[in-house]
Amino acid sequence: MAALRKELPETMTSPETGETLYRDVRAFTVTFKGKSATVELPGYYPTGSNDGIHVGDDMAVTDAALRALKEEVEGIPTPDTIRRVRKKLKLSQREAGGLLKVGENAFDKYERGLIEPSGPTSQLLRLLDQHPELVKDLRMTHKMA
Known part of the structure; x- marks a missing residue:
């Protein structure tokens, strides 16, 4: 049986600043040995900033991009x-x-x-x-x- 994904709330309060953070995606560049890939990184972000908080599987897109770059550069299969x-x-x-x-x-x-x-x-x-x-x-x- 497949696990049910819990729906994330649309907002959260920053534990550092108390500011309201909004669920969104932002462009993020992953680099490995001179090669780069840009991914859409989900997270909670303040208005007008790319500094966010990432929870759950948010970082999975960066992990996948890094693995793909390692395969391209060093031949380590994904x-x-x-x-x-x-x-x-x-x-x-x-x-x-x-x-x-x-x-x-x-x-x-x-x-x-x-x-x-x-x-x-x-x-x-x-x-x-x-x-x-x-x-x-x-x-x-x-x-x-």
């Missing part, structure tokens, strides 16, 4: 990319973790964005994405071990 490649290879999360020797629960954590795969794991995922037939070799090696 949780969505990892899930797409794993499904393309027709692997369960447990099987993928076993075949890539990262642990049975690693793909669950990768796909939820709790941890990032190591450099070698990222490279292997990229190669498997480009050459899915190689998963057969991994399965053979895994069975022999």
Whole structure:
């Protein structure tokens, strides 16, 4: 059953200034190693200022933008990319973790964005994405071990 999202109130009082803050979105730029992406950041903002308070999942858009920049700049796959490649290879999360020797629960954590795969794991995922037939070799090696 999907969790119900609690509707956030339209206003809140700033704990620092006592000023009324309004629920809104503002442009926010995320930068990683010289690359930038601008996102619409939800939060509570005072009139005429971008200094806001962020609650709940507000920062998820910046997290996603940073992950996308890391994928572009350093080749660290995003949780969505990892899930797409794993499904393309027709692997369960447990099987993928076993075949890539990262642990049975690693793909669950990768796909939820709790941890990032190591450099070698990222490279292997990229190669498997480009050459899915190689998963057969991994399965053979895994069975022999």
